[in-house]
Structure formats: C-alpha cells, structure tokens
Amino acid sequence: MSVRVAVLGAAGYTGGEVLRLLLAHPAVEVVQATSGQFAGKRLDFPHPHLRGMGTLRYTPHDALESCDVLVSCLPQGELLQRWQKVSLLAERVVDLSADFRLDAAGHARWYGKHPRPDGVPAFVYGLPEWMGEALTNARHVAIPGCMAHAGLLALLPLLHSGLARPDVLVVDAKTGSSGGGSTPDRSSHHPERANALRCYKPVGHRHTGELEGVVEHVTGQKPTIHFSATAVPGVRGILATVHAFAARPVEEAEVVRAIATRYREKPFVRLLRPSASLSPFPEPGPLLGTNHCDLAVDVDAERGRIVVNAAIDNLVKGAAGTAVHALNLMLGRPETEGLGFRGLHPL
Structure with a gap:
C-alpha cells in the first residue's frame, strides 16, 4: 500500500x-496539501510545473487531517507554533524549516525569537550521506539548511579524515534568489534583486551554528567556522567554496582520495575530476x-x-x-526512489 503523505505549507x-x-x-500517495493563501485552488495554481499532475486542491492549514507522514514546508517558527496539534496527526514528521535542526541550546542562541516549547522530541538531522543509519526508521527528521548542506558535504570528509584543522574553516556560499522564499521583501523584490551581487550576511549568519554543531556531532571536534x-x-x-587549512603537509591526490572514498557509495554526491569534464569545477546550472x-x-x-567547491x-x-531521500530511508525504501532526474544541458 502507498504511504499517505500530507504536505503542510505546500504553496511556496x-x-x-x-x-x-x-x-x-x-x-507515495499525496493525500493533502495545505496553504493559507490558496485554499480551494488546484495545486498548479501557484505551481505551473504541476499542471496535469492530479486534481488535488489546497486545504487550509487548520484542516490538516491524519496521515502516515507529514512533510512541513512552513516558514521558520510556524511548525513550532502548531506542534502540539499536528504532532498528533502523523506518525512521522519531516520538517524543512530550521525549527528542529539544532539542540535546545543552539536553537535558543540562533533562533531565540522562535522559542521551542517543552515536550518537543529530538529530531534526527537529515543529512543522508552522514546520518544514514540514524535516519533508518526515524520518526522525526529535520532537513539541513541549503547553504549549510553544501558546506557540510565539502567540509566533513576533510575533518573526518584528519586532513584539515578544525580551528579555522571558511565557508563562503553564493545563492540565488529562490532561497529567500516566495514572499518578497524589499531586498528580494525582483527589481532590487535581479542583477544583485552582494554579500548580505558576512558575519553572524545562523547557518554558522548549524555547521559547527553538525561538524562537532559527526567528528567529535569542536570547530571554528x-x-x-x-x-x-x-x-x-548554491555554490559553496570551503577553505580549510591542512593539519599536516598534504598533496591534492590524498585529499581527492579521501573525498572519493567517503562518497563512493553515495549516489547523489559526485567528485569532479579535471580530466573528465570540460568544466572541472562545479556549477549549479547542470544540477537544477x-x-x-x-x-x-x-x-x-x-x-x-x-579548497573544496560544492554546487547544488x-x-x-x-x-x-x-526530504524525499530522507523519507526513503525512514521507510526502508531504495534511497534513490523518485529522485532519478538527471538535469538539463544546456540551459
């Protein structure tokens, strides 16, 4: 039988x-999709790429019904506000906001304006390439932040293998406008953003806490990122450029070998080699x-x-x-199921 999935906040x-x-x-059977703005409209009303994919219509958030898995795409803080009610409606929850990525202390420091209520369970951090075993049969999963995700895939092999010093690590992430969500503010409004090339958070970004917390959890080392x-x-x-400093003298071949070995059995991470591509350094375009x-x-x-560059x-x-990769692992399904699209070139 299909797994019954509801998507909360599905219009963004x-x-x-x-x-x-x-x-x-x-x-999977998608049994419900909620939206505060588009209740009663078909799914393709805000999402033209979904035309012809069924007749389901949006329902209000408060009309959410029971399901096997709830996937929440609500903005930061909103699932926390609804947790006591929605947690009773699904055996498993996958959250794509930052509400559950950090432990209680980290959440209070970096997301203090959205306090976490008492009684909320711990969520497994949903980075499948590094948390795969923990995701198997997990009930609550928090999907990583997008820029943190790219940075972690580049950083973790260097630290896990002992090739890089943990005390000074730099992650410089470049991102497109969709990361700001579908509700524009002045800085993300198209006339302001279309040709922008600006560093908007040079220090103090909340992904810092996420990066440091995950690195410490995986490697046992307390990093400075x-x-x-x-x-x-x-x-x-996203293109994330990671700068790390070697813990001892190293050559490129050793770093390449460490990363290649780590991700050899991971179907969604690819290490580019200069001799194997016209474009030896990654770029997001072919990955869209x-x-x-x-x-x-x-x-x-x-x-x-x-230097490790990561594109996603x-x-x-x-x-x-x-989220789908993590869900596959939670349900004991093949981890690549439903994720076979290979991208387009040229764009």
Missing part, C-alpha cells in the same frame, strides 16, 4: 518541489532540478590550503530532494 517554492517529487513517487552568504544573479542554485551535489578539490600545498540546487538537494 520548496513546497512545490516537494509536491513535484512526491506526486511522481511510486510508493567562518560563514558568509552572498546573493548572486539567478533564481536557483536534481538531487545531486558536485564537488571539486584544489590544493595549495605550499601554503597548506585546501538549493530547492532540491538543498531542500525537497533531501
């Missing part, structure tokens, strides 16, 4: 991608719509600097695709 950009993937998933975010022209895509992350390594052996589609690998 992330919700649209969750619907696109789940409506075509062979083991310097994170910055830059808005670039374009709608989708896919659940892949492309990585590439460069090493300045003389100065002891390791922020709405898929950085959000909806990883």
